Amino acid sequence: VYRYSIDNIPLILNKAVNYKIPMVAIFPYTNQKLKNKFGSEALNENNLVCRAIRYIKKRYKNKIGIMCDVALDPYTSHGHDGLIKKDQILNDETIEVLINQSLLQAEMGCDVIAPSDMMDGRIGKIRKKLDSKNLKDVQILSYAVKYSSSFYEPFRNAVGSKKLLKGDKKTYQMDISNSDEALREVAMDIQEGADIVMVKPGISYLDIIYKIKSEFNFPTFTYQVSGEYSMIKAAADKGFINEEEIVIEQLTAFKRAGADAILSYFAPEVAQKLKSRN
Ligand code: PBG
Numbered sequence: 001v002y003r004y005s006i007d008n009i010p011l012i013l014n015k016a017v018n019y020k021i022p023m024v025a026i027f028p029y030t031n032q033k034l035k036n037k038f039g040s041e042a043l044n045e046n047n048l049v050c051r052a053i054r055y056i057k058k059r060y061k062n063k064i065g066i067m068c069d070v071a072l073d074p075y076t077s078h079g080h081d082g083l084i085k086k087d088q089i090l091n092d093e094t095i096e097v098l099i100n101q102s103l104l105q106a107e108m109g110c111d112v113i114a115p116s117d118m119m120d121g122r123i124g125k126i127r128k129k130l131d132s133k134n135l136k137d138v139q140i141l142s143y144a145v146k147y148s149s150s151f152y153e154p155f156r157n158a159v160g161s162k163k164l165l166k167g168d169k170k171t172y173q174m175d176i177s178n179s180d181e182a183l184r185e186v187a188m189d190i191q192e193g194a195d196i197v198m199v200k201p202g203i204s205y206l207d208i209i210y211k212i213k214s215e216f217n218f219p220t221f222t223y224q225v226s227g228e229y230s231m232i233k234a235a236a237d238k239g240f241i242n243e244e245e246i247v248i249e250q251l252t253a254f255k256r257a258g259a260d261a262i263l264s265y266f267a268p269e270v271a272q273k274l275k276s277r278n
Pocket of ligand 1: 071073081116154155156225227
């Protein structure tokens, strides 16, 4: 796990721009002192994400796109993506905060707003708000199909939410055994105005990518998540597998299943290799 401070952003972004990676995703590590049960740091225009967006837009204008997660888990003292009352996630109250979080990120210059929170009904409301503020060109990438997966653990450790998380996310993230719900979620988000839908995690959900792409013929991204990355890295470190070949095999599988784009922690390495092959 690497975390970059803002002054170190060029270390990674110069590489990304050079390899023609079209977009980077920003995730914040939030100091525990700034977390509370409302996740209010999400709405601070000087929070880490906002400062990072401004920094990148100033120095890399028109060179690379930025996408930002919309969810409260990096900011809440309980580690959940939404607000909680009596051990229950408050869907509609959470959406009110997410609308403002999206608006703030868009105003800072974020190109693609990516709600990963899994509340129901947030895409339409976020779209309406952005449109009303003349931010019509800001796109929405909905994490429409996000399973309640154990593959997110390294990410939760990196953003510092793992040790705070009480319970699990099964009431708002999807049941791993259900595929019909995936299609319903995607249909709703498209209707509400999403520009892109995402399936997450990747390799264990190739059937879902395939079904969605076949059913909707709509821009469909997939996210090779932190656990997938870490498993390959750990096995390669032990000499069990050839990292480069495995990575290409898995990324090819995403494309074969129908993914139009892939979010991957391997992006810089893979892009470098592909560039040197040409
Ligand atoms: C938070 C969020 C998560 C990831 C992206 N956004 C974790 C979670 O839902 O617990 C996971 C990404 C990864 O594992 O790489 N809403």
